Amino acid sequence: xxxxxxxxxxxxxxxxxxxxxxxxxxxxxxxxxxxxxxxxxxxxxxxxxxxxxxxxxxxxxxxxxxxxxxxxxxxxxxxxxxxxxxxxxxxxxxxxxxxxxxxxxxxxxxxxxxxxxxxxxxxxxxxxxxxxxxxxxxxxxxxxxxxxxxxxxxxxxxxxxxxxxxxxxxxxxxxxxxxxxxxxxxxxxxxxxxxxxxxxxxxxxxxxxxxxxxxxxxxxxxxxxxxxxx
Numbered sequence: 589x590x591x592x593x594x595x596x597x598x599x600x601x602x603x604x605x606x607x608x609x610x611x612x613x614x615x616x617x618x619x620x621x622x623x624x625x626x627x628x629x630x631x632x633x634x635x636x637x638x639x640x641x642x643x644x645x646x647x648x649x650x651x652x653x654x655x656x657x658x659x660x661x662x663x664x665x666x667x668x669x670x671x672x673x674x675x676x677x678x679x680x681x682x683x684x685x686x687x688x689x690x691x692x693x694x695x696x697x698x699x700x701x702x703x704x705x706x707x708x709x710x711x712x713x714x715x716x717x718x719x720x721x722x723x724x725x726x727x728x729x730x731x732x733x734x735x736x737x738x739x740x741x742x743x744x745x746x747x748x749x750x751x752x753x754x755x756x757x758x759x760x761x762x763x764x765x766x767x768x769x770x771x772x773x774x775x776x777x778x779x780x781x782x783x784x785x786x787x788x789x790x791x792x793x794x795x796x797x798x799x800x801x802x803x804x805x806x807x808x809x810x811x812x813x814x815x816x817x818x
Contacts, residue, residue: 646727
């Protein structure tokens with residue numbers, strides 16, 4: 589080994605010793621902290637999605653929904669039209685219809701709404717209606733009796749593919765999120781829904797929002813422990 593090589597090795601050893609002594613070497617080896625995912629909250633009150641056939645029966649043949657207010661997810665809106673829900677124990681009036689029309693009618697209520705109606709609705713993801721209870725829906729031009737379609741919506745997050753990849757999320761996975769404030773806490777088993785046109789938002793119902801003191805637009809953060817479906 590010549591003099592230049594010995595000198596280079598000596599300098600390298602000195603630098604490594606100084607880094608170790610100052611703690612800089614340990615810090616340099618640590619991976620960068622993951623980005624924090626701040627998720628805006630959207631609170632859903634009871635509402636109904638109607639099929640074309642049920643829209644005709646309730647509001648007249650060929651009737652169209654009248655958009656009243658856009659919601660955050662592209663192409664979706666609260667309509668001016670409302671209906672009455674009638675169950676074995678009671679009724680709920682002025683229940684908002686959300687557009688656009690769907691292939692199947694779906695009624696989303698809270699647990700306490702179910703008590704008022706006498707309907708035991710399961711907690712389900714949107715569209716998972718098999719085995720769910722039915723209900724009578726009353727409109728200005730008629731009524732329909734559904735044999736299924738009533739659910740309590742499973743809390744979930746809408747997210748785009750780009751954001752999902754950025755934060756290490758996959759469609760269908762379940763994560764936990766933390767809320768802040770006087771009634772802060774952790775909401776577990778929040779389902780991730782990835783779709784091309786999604787705007788980042790977590791949907792919860794009124795009861796969940798009240799329990800954690802949340803309002804529309806408040807943000808929650810992901811807890812870095814997860815459970816996965818498959």
